[in-house]
Structure formats: C-alpha cells, structure tokens
Amino acid sequence: MQVVVNALASAAIIAPAAVGFTLTFMLFRYANFAVGAFVMxxxxxxxxxxxxxxxxxxxxxxxxxAIGAMTVALSDRLVFRPLQGRTGATLLLVSVALSFVLExxxxxxxxxxxxxxxxxxxGPLMIGDLRITREALAVVTISGIAILSTAALLTLTxxxxxxxxxxxxxxxxxxxxxxxxxxxxxxxxxxxxxxGLSGTLVGIDLAIDPGLSWAVTIPIIxxxxxxGLGSPLGAALGALAIGFAEELTVMFLAPAYKxxxxxxxxxVVLLLRPQGLLGVxxxxx
Amino acid sequence: MSLLSLKSVRAGYGSAxxxxxxxxxxxxxxxxxxxxxxxxxxxxxxxxxxxxxxxxSGSVTFDGxxxxxxxxxxxxxxxxxxLPQDRNVFRTLSVAENLAVSAWGCADAAARIEEVLxxxxxxxxxxxxxxxxxSGGQRQMVALAMALMARPRILLVDEPTxxxxxxxxxxxxxxxxxLAQAGLGxxxxxxxxxxxxxxxxxxxxxxxxxxxxSGAASDLAAEPDFGRLFFGEAA
Ligand SMILES: Nc1ncnc2c1ncn2[C@@H]1O[C@H](COP(=O)(O)OP(=O)(O)OP(=O)(O)O)[C@@H](O)[C@H]1O
Ligand SMILES: [Mg+2]
Numbered sequence: 369m370q371v372v373v374n375a376l377a378s379a380a381i382i383a384p385a386a387v388g389f390t391l392t393f394m395l396f397r398y399a400n401f402a403v404g405a406f407v408m409x410x411x412x413x414x415x416x417x418x419x420x421x422x423x424x425x426x427x428x429x430x431x432x433x434a435i436g437a438m439t440v441a442l443s444d445r446l447v448f449r450p451l452q453g454r455t456g457a458t459l460l461l462v463s464v465a466l467s468f469v470l471e472x473x474x475x476x477x478x479x480x481x482x483x484x485x486x487x488x489x490x491g492p493l494m495i496g497d498l499r500i501t502r503e504a505l506a507v508v509t510i511s512g513i514a515i516l517s518t519a520a521l522l523t524l525t526x527x528x529x530x531x532x533x534x535x536x537x538x539x540x541x542x543x544x545x546x547x548x549x550x551x552x553x554x555x556x557x558x559x560x561x562x563x564g565l566s567g568t569l570v571g572i573d574l575a576i577d578p579g580l581s582w583a584v585t586i587p588i589i590x591x592x593x594x595x596g597l598g599s600p601l602g603a604a605l606g607a608l609a610i611g612f613a614e615e616l617t618v619m620f621l622a623p624a625y626k627x628x629x630x631x632x633x634x635x636v637v638l639l640l641r642p643q644g645l646l647g648v649x650x651x652x653x
Numbered sequence: 654m655s656l657l658s659l660k661s662v663r664a665g666y667g668s669a670x671x672x673x674x675x676x677x678x679x680x681x682x683x684x685x686x687x688x689x690x691x692x693x694x695x696x697x698x699x700x701x702x703x704x705x706x707x708x709x710s711g712s713v714t715f716d717g718x719x720x721x722x723x724x725x726x727x728x729x730x731x732x733x734x735x736l737p738q739d740r741n742v743f744r745t746l747s748v749a750e751n752l753a754v755s756a757w758g759c760a761d762a763a764a765r766i767e768e769v770l771x772x773x774x775x776x777x778x779x780x781x782x783x784x785x786x787x788s789g790g791q792r793q794m795v796a797l798a799m800a801l802m803a804r805p806r807i808l809l810v811d812e813p814t815x816x817x818x819x820x821x822x823x824x825x826x827x828x829x830x831x832l833a834q835a836g837l838g839x840x841x842x843x844x845x846x847x848x849x850x851x852x853x854x855x856x857x858x859x860x861x862x863x864x865x866x867s868g869a870a871s872d873l874a875a876e877p878d879f880g881r882l883f884f885g886e887a888a
Contacts, residue, residue, distance in 0.1 A: 533746060533750075533751075536744060539737075540737065540740060541743075542724070543725045543737065544726075545729035546754065547757075548726065
C-alpha cells in the first residue's frame with residue numbers, strides 16, 4: 369500500500385508537466401526537451417516568492433505558473449515559431465540548447481546551492497500502517513485538480529475546442545478562419561503554467577537546484593510518450609505508470625535504478641506500441 | 654460585376670509555378686466547373702485563391718479588393734470558403750464541434766448551426782459522432798456545413814464527390830450547386846466531368862497549368878473532342 373501512496377505522489381508531480389509537454393507536441397509536433405528547465409524555473413520562482421520574499425507557498429505557486437507561462441510563451445515566439453517548418457529533430461536540438469541556457473541563467477543568479485521551500489513542519493497522517501504526509505496529500509490534490517481543469521478546458525470550452533482543432537489540422541484551421549497563431553500562443557501559455565505547477569510540486573518533494581532540470585526531463589517525457597503524445601489524459605495516466613514503475617524499481621531493485629526507469633519506458637513503448645497507451649497514430653506532416 | 658476575378662495568375666509551391674497565367678471570373682449565383690486531367694493544377698488554383706498556395710504574379714480580387722496580401726483566415730472572413738480535396742474535417746472532433754469551431758468569433762454561432770442544419774438536415778443525427786468515423790458522403794456534408802458556417806459569398810470546392818457511389822455523386826452535386834440559387838458563387842473542381850457539365854453554367858478546362866478551353870457548359874459538353882481535351886491529350 370505504501371508503494372501506491374508513494375507512486376501517486378511522484379506521479380502527481382510530473383503529471384502536469386507531462387500534460388503540458390503533450391499539448392506542445394500536439395500543437396507543433398516537436399518534443400520540447402526544455403520541459404525540465406521550465407519546471408526548474410518554476411521551482412525557483414516559487415522559492416523566490418516563498419523564501420526570499422517570505423510569502424506563503426501558494427503565492428509562490430502562482431508566481432511559478434506565471435513565470436512558466438511567460439517563459440514558454442516567449443521562447444515559443446522568439447525561438448520555436450521562427451523555426452516553424454524545420455524538422456522535429458532540429459526543434460528538439462534547439463530545445464536541448466534552450467534548456468542549457470535556462471539552467472545556466474538560473475545558476476548565474478542563484479548559484480548551485482541546494483534550496484528548499486519554507487514549509488511548516490507537520491507530522492504525517494497515519495492510516496493503519498500507511499504513512500501519508502500532508503505535503504503528499506496536497507500535491508496529489510492540486511495536481512488532480514489541475515489535470516481535471518485542463519481536461520475540462522480542452523473538451524468543454526470554445527478555446528479548448530479550437531486548440532484541439534489546430535492540433536488536429538493546422539492548415540484546415542487556417543482555412544476555416546481560426547486565428548491559428550493566437551490559439552497556439554494560448555496553448556503555450558497553458559503548457560507553461562502546467563510546467564510552473566510541476567515546478568512548485570517538485571520543490572515540495574525534492575531539493576531545488578539547477579540540476580533538477582535534467583532529473584525531471586526524462587520521467588516527464590516518458591510519461592507523455594507512454595500516454596501517446598496525442599492525449600493530455602493519456603499523459604496523466606502515463607505519469608501514473610512512471611510513478612509506479614519508479615516505486616517498484618526502488619522496492620525490488622535498488623533506488624539507484626530509479627532514474628533509468630524513464631529511459632526504459634521510452635525504449636519499450638517506442639518498440640512495442642509507438643502510438644502509446646491512448647494515442648492514435650500521429651501522422652507526420 | 655465580378656465576385657471573384659483572376660488576371661494572369663501564376664501560382665505554385667516553393668519556387669516552381671504550377672499555374673501558368675490563368676484568367677477567371679465568377680459572378681454571384683454563378684456555377685463554374687474547373688475540369689482537367691490529374692496533375693493539371695486544379696487544386697493548386699483553388700489553393701492559390703484560398704491563400705494556401707503561393708501566388709507569384711497576377712492579381713486575385715474578390716469583390717473588387719485584392720486578396721493577395723491576406724492570410725487564409727482573413728480570406729475566409731472576407732467571404733471566400735475553400736473546401737479542400739482531403740483532410741477537410743477535424744477528425745478528432747465531433748461533428749457538432751467541427752461546426753462550432755468553424756464559427757469561431759461569430760457571436761451567433763448557435764443560429765448559424767441551426768441555419769446550416771436546415772440546409773443539411775441529415776447532419777442532425779450525426780452531431781455527436783467523431784468526424785473521423787463518418788462515411789465518405791457524410792464527411793463531405795460536414796465539410797460543406799463547416800464551410801457554410803462563415804456565410805461565404807463564394808465557395809471553392811475541390812472534388813466533393815471523390816470516392817462516392819454514382820447515385821451519391823448526382824445527389825451531392827445537386828445539393829451543392831443548388832446553393833448558388835441563394836446568390837453564392839461556386840467554383841467546383843470535379844472528376845466526373847459529364848456529371849458536372851450537366852449541372853453548372855460555365856466550365857474551364859485546365860491542362861498543365863493553363864486554361865485550354867472555356868465556355869458555356871452545354872457547348873463544352875457538345876464538343877466532339879471533349880474527351881480528348883478532358884484527358885489532356887491536346888493542349
Ligand atoms: N504541396 C505541394 N508541393 C509541391 N508540389 C505540389 C504540391 N501539391 C501539388 N503539387 C504538384 O503540383 C502539380 C499540380 O497538382 P494539383 O494537385 O494542383 O493537380 P490537380 O489538377 O488537382 O490533380 P488531381 O486531379 O490529381 O487532384 C502536380 O505536379 C503536383 O505534384
Ligand atoms: Mg486536385
């Protein structure tokens with residue numbers, strides 16, 4: 369049972385970012401490897417508001433959403449949009465480069481010292497033998513709400529419908545009169561806010577340092593690939609799968625192998641079921 | 654007064670011109686067929702008017718205004734509706750969502766959907782279905798309905814009957830071309846040349862990016878070498 373609780377908690381941390389990564393892929397058909405750097409940036413934004421400014425963590429979380437949304441929208445405008453039409457591989461390499469830039473900008477301003485949020489110390493809740501920290505409970509709840517809201521936004525609102533239409537067929541969306549560029553920007557703002565949210569959640573669980581960027585990149589992308597890259601809900605389920613795989617690895621193998629789980633999942637999924645769990649085959653344009 | 658007017662239009666993709674100097678006029682309520690062999694450039698010409706293919710020289714004007722600087726979305730807003738040959742519905746969206754999203758930015762979207770459903774009542778039963786799971790004929794109807802959501806003044810239709818049964822070909826063309834009675838100009842690309850010529854007013858035959866013959870549909874249908882022209886052996 370404890371493994372379920374732990375898996376849920378680690379899934380909840382990466383799930384919003386995996387949804388954001390999937391949204392980016394659906395709209396532009398490239399894998400944005402800077403996802404981890406955006407998450408790390410969110411963690412630092414939340415830390416700055418929480419520790420440097422001494423405000424409660426929820427305020428830090430809001431700052432992380434805003435900074436995430438802003439940097440992702442800006443990088444989209446300044447870097448990725450001008451390169452539209454290049455191959456997915458080119459954009460992937462550019463995103464790796466961007467990730468190093470962001471990581472070093474943070475190192476420059478914050479140093480490499482490990483940081484943590486200013487959280488009140490509370491004892492865990494005990495249900496029988498089950499140990500549930502209040503932080504884990506909060507992380508799972510907030511992540512769940514964020515994912516359900518994103519799903520509701522995509523399925524029930526006009527802008528969500530337009531986002532799915534643009535993701536489905538950009539050229540037809542243009543022909544049918546949709547303002548494709550602005551809709552894509554809205555999509556990037558949503559993705560960025562989700563990255564920022566994951567950044568806040570990861571900072572509750574783990575130490576905050578610039579190296580966080582690469583530690584979370586692979587699990588996030590593995591979750592998105594597992595989910596099929598065509599469905600935000602799939603990405604959330606993918607995050608659950610990665611969370612469980614990681615916890616089981618820690619339990620039956622050794623904690624040292626935890627980091628390799630994401631790689632393994634990516635390889636296995638691409639070999640056995642390239643369309644992922646819920647995904648439909650993505651047609652290349 | 655011409656609704657759509659093309660003068661010496663050259664158009665294509667990248668640096669190559671597929672369309673090599675085409676003149677064309679469509680007036681309100683007029684139905685015009687664009688015929689020609691495979692690869693003649695029929696789709697390219699429609700795409701050039703819709704803003705999807707590049708126009709390298711010549712002029713494209715709609716209602717007296719030049720379209721060349723406008724994006725596809727701006728042309729749609731101006732009243733030019735283009736129905737592409739394939740991938741003309743959002744396959745992962747339901748039919749209802751396809752219609753709603755095509756009325757983006759219209760305050761009266763619900764009224765427009767009702768209006769289109771009155772015209773195409775068969776769609777009412779399909780509203781919840783994902784567009785990717787429709788039959789070929791149903792998909793064409795949804796694509797047409799989507800184009801009509803913008804209340805266009807000219808319809809550019811690319812092979813709406815491709816893959817349909819012979820009975821459906823006639824029905825689809827009748828329905829589509831019947832829309833001209835309300836004042837809509839229609840430029841249609843059609844493989845079933847005979848079926849088209851019995852229903853449109855005028856036709857142009859395009860071969861290798863040039864108009865090789867044009868005139869009243871009845872005159873073209875009566876030409877003895879019509880088949881030869883259509884299959885592109887003469888230019
Ligand atoms: N996106 C594109 N990029 C480059 N060349 C293209 C593109 N689309 C079409 N072509 C080329 O343009 C020429 C004309 O194609 P087009 O699709 O306009 O012909 P068509 O008359 O519509 O033929 P069909 O009856 O087969 O639909 C062809 O040689 C085709 O290879
Ligand atoms: Mg064609």
